[in-house]
Structures are given as structure tokens and as C-alpha cells.
Amino acid sequence: MNVRKLVTIVEEIYREGGREVIPVARVAVVAAVIDNPWARQGFVEDLGPGIEANASQLGELLAPLVVQALGAAPEAYGKGAVVGLDGEVEHGSALIHTLKFGDHFRKAANATTLLPAVEKRGPAGVSFDVPMKHITDATIRSHHQTVEVRVPDAPHPGEIVIALAAAAQGRPQQRLASLTTEQ
Template sequence: MSTAAFTYRKLFTIVEETALEGGRDVDPIARVAIVGAVFDNPWKGQGFVQDLLPGINSIASDLGALLAPRVIEALGAPLEAYGKAAIVGLNGEIEHGSGIIHNLRFGDHFRNAANATTLLPAVEKRGPAGVAFDIPLKHYTDMRIRSHHQSVEARVADAPHADEILVALAGAAQGRPQQRLAALGED
């Protein structure tokens, strides 16, 4: 499938709701949404590429514009925590995924959609199709708010292929269910 300048093999959305935690009801129910895309690695078959910027520029903004509003929509509630992930297929380099997600062309789409002011926490790794990955989440305006330090696990059964990259954004409508740690510096 293609958007204006970006082609992807697969687009996925996962919505997780936690209604019980620690044997107690979670009220309101905790919601986390993950939206991602799987696409050809722009450097596949090229060996070591010194200057990644042309490939980054060809993908990052269109990818961020595609994923960010979908996370907000899937979450169905105001976003309070967020994060991102890049999983590179076995023929690629971790730096390929890092280059795509660690720049303002990509991340500002999510920050703007969420009215966020902090850096997006991230995970990058290389792995085979179906590899599980954890997306770290932090509060969207204050990284010191410990109640929102959490992670969400995801996997896509057939992705990434060896010459693909999987990029995902995640958002939560709240901090950890049943969180009860003292505020940072008060323990």
C-alpha cells in the first residue's frame, strides 16, 4: 500500500485494555494503543552505507504522518504517555531503524498530535520475523512522572522480513494500572 511518497507492506493496530491488576478493578480501564508499519529497508542490498540521510529523508516524515494520528484515534482517550520502536530485519543494521525514528521529521508528527513536549523514549533492535519487542512509555510532558514509566510488548507474526523494517508508535491514556510509588525524589 502507498501513501503520497511512502509504501508499506503491512500496517497494524493493537489496542490493549487492562481491567484488572493486582486482583483489583482498574477504574477507568487502562488503554494502550500501538500502531506500526512494515516496509522495505531503504538500504537493502547496498552493503554498508555511510550517508543514511537520503534514505531517512525519503521515509521519516511520511511515516510519522501516517502513524501518529492513527495512535491518537486508536487510543480513543487523551494521551498521557508515549514511545516508539524500530525493529530491523536480520539483513539490516540497527542504525537503519535508529536513523528513521531518531529525528524530528518522524517524531514531531507524534509530539504535535499529542501536544507533547518531551522526547519520545525508544527501543531499537534487529530480529527475525515475529520477534517480540517492548516499547518504553514515558509521560508526554514530564519524563520525571514515575507513574507513567511503563512498557508495552508487541510482535507481528510475519514481520519484519530480513530486508524490512518495522516501526511502531505507542500511546497510553494513563500511567501504570494501580501505580502507587512515591513521586520522584520523595522515596
């Protein structure tokens, strides 16, 4: 795994809907810009060796960093991958849609649910929205939220941006009824 850089984003929301947010809503993202292990190779049938060589290391690197940046116990979490133009969306999916990657974040967040995800291909500076859901119950609506991520100089054509996002709470000022009220 060749990491070009790490980017950490911390967002704190003090006011929403014209009202103070108490406590302040906090969201953190840590993104790694890495070389795409499959770029410029043509169609690679077996992505397994690249997954084995990179996915667990990425999860092990990013999971503690995003929890540390959040500065609180995560209540919501998500993941994302943006593949540079010399790669395939499947390359990002291969790295983030494996327990070798995700279990590091589940353990760091004391989570049990599947990690919601986004994958896309794009040029350097493309933005992407990482979806997040509650760490133990994906039906808790208050924690369904997204955070926008953009790394101005990434991904280069032969790179992938891999990001983890965590929130210390649900959406600020959330007031939707629980899902069970509609069942």
C-alpha cells in the same frame, strides 16, 4: 516509502493486582511494516537521503492512527523499530531518531518530552517492548511503562517494523512516590 502493512494493537486492562482498574487502562500501538531503504546495499555511509525520503512520511502516517486507536488523549508515549536481518540496527534508528519523525507524534499528543525508544534487529515474529514515558514530564514515574509488540510475519529480512505506542494513563494501580521524594 513502501508500506507492506499496518498493524494496530489495543490493550484494555480491567483488573490488576486483584483489583478493578477504574477507569480501564488503555494502551494502543500502531506499527508499519516497510521496506528497509538501505537493505542489501552493503554499508551505506550517508543515511540522510533515506531519512529524508521516509522519516517524515512515517511519522505523519502513524501519529494520528495511534491517537485514534487509543481513543483518548495520550498521557504516555514511545516508539520502536525492529530491523530485519538484512539490515542494521542503525537503519531503524535513522528513521525514528529524527525530529522529522517524532515531531508528528509530539504534535498529535500535545507532547513536549523526548520519545523513549527501542531499536533492535531480528527475524519475523520477534517481540519487542516499546518503552513509554509521560508526554510532558519524563520524571513522572507512574507513566514509565512498556508495551510488548509482535508482528507475526515481520520484519522480513529486508524490512523494518516501525511502531508508535500511546497510553491514556499511567500504569494500572501505580503507587510509587514521586521522584521528588528521593531528591
